[in-house]
Amino acid sequence: MCMTQLFQGQVCSNTYACRTDLNLSCQPSCDFTYRCSASPTAGIGLTVAGFCNGSTDAGTLGVMGPWGIYVSPFDGILYVTNFDVPRFQSFSPFSRIGSTILSKGLSSPEDVFADSSHNIYMSDYTINQGIMYIQRPGTNLTSFPAIGQSDSSCSLTGLKSVDGVVVDRVGNIYASLSTCSMIVKWAPNSTTGILIAGYPGYYGTDSNSLDWPRFMHLDEDRAALYVADSYNNRIQKFIIGGNGTGITVAGNNGAGTNLNQLSRPSGVWVTRNGQTLYIADSNNNRVMRWNIGDTQGSVVAGSAAGVAGSTNALLSYPGDVALDPTETYLYVSDYYNNRVQ
Incomplete structure (x- = not known):
């Protein structure tokens, strides 16, 4: 049985609810x-997510200083x-x-x-044991530190100033430690991390x-880890299992607004084809789209x-x-506007 499709302006709740013959979508x-x-x-x-006009609100309608975002490839849930106002939110598909x-x-x-498995990993910059693992057995959430131990130094046994976190299919956790200028990999149940990129506590170009x-973004099919190397104004690619030498794939031409430049990039996402x-x-x-191998990007x-x-x-x-x-829609955390676009 065919379902009646909706017209312009009508409330919808799924991809196929609207009149596609009129080029409408939800x-x-x-x-x-x-x-x-x-x-x-x-x-x-x-x-x-949040108010269109950038208003702040600590209730269910608002986001306040949205920073990290992730759209689950398995169910389309948006995590923010x-x-x-320290909190961690989720938005179901077709829900504000x-x-x-x-x-x-x-x-x-x-x-x-x-x-x-819908388990969640979240980093917290100022907590020394700064990656939380949130289990989702039904609706009863439990959270606890994922890896390492409390450590305020740039060691491989603890975590300090964690910005980014990604996890591979077998449960290895990759963490970017911004003030330590390094990327560390933690195998499941390990007590010591493995240095993937950078030097502990050393800033360099x-x-x-x-x-x-x-x-970061992990392209597991190609064993590549992409890192927003913020203060170097570039995106670096590291081969997992390699020698720690990075390949610049975007930027590295000083801070600026030219199309071959970046300025303090924070986030990076790579398409499934790795291109x-x-x-x-x-x-x-702004948000840049940059094809692998190109010397400049475009503003999207x-x-x-x-x-x-x-x-x-x-x-x-x-x-x-x-x-x-x-890979139809691009999501952006619009920090000072208190919204996700």
Whole structure:
């Protein structure tokens, strides 16, 4: 039996609810519903979490200082860390109402990753044992430190100033320790990490060094780890199991707004075919698309000139990026606008 499809402006709750013959799809609305409307024009953002106008709210409708985001490839749930009012939220597909997963015990939540079993890993910058593992057995959530031990030094037995976290299929955890300028891999149940990139506590500009690494993307099929090397204004690619030498795949031309430059990038996402990067170019208030092998990128969201703003065509310090499971939509944490676009 065919289901009746909806017209322009009607409230919808799934991908196929709207009149496709009229080129309508189910899109987020500023009244905190999803409604049938034409697909957005390229470069124009729609708010999927928080208030469209950038208002702050600590309730279920708002996000406050959204920083790390992740869209689960398994169920499409959007996960958001709130840096300014420490909490961790989830938004179900076609819902503008957030659910707080965790707030107690958080200080400066940064990144988030969800595995195929819907377990969640979340980093907290100012907690020395800074990666939380959140089990999801039904609705009874339990959380506890995932790896390491409390350690305020740049050692391989603890965690300090964790920004990014990703996890591979067998449970190895990769953590970027920004103030330590290194990437560390933790095998399941291990008590000591393995140095993947950088030197503990040493900031550098050469291909073996990092300076304030932030978020990462793991391309497991190609054994490649991409790192937003923020203070070096570049994206580095490291081969898992390699010698720790990074390959610059974007930027490294000084801070600036030219198309071959980045300025304090924070987030990076790689398409499934391994050919294209999306970069949260934070200080430039824009998102860049950069094809592997190219010497410059293109601006896909925000101002090409680096201008901050709160309209639906502008961003203000984007922190992270993520693609949806179909790689149709790009999600951006719009930090100072208190929204996810």
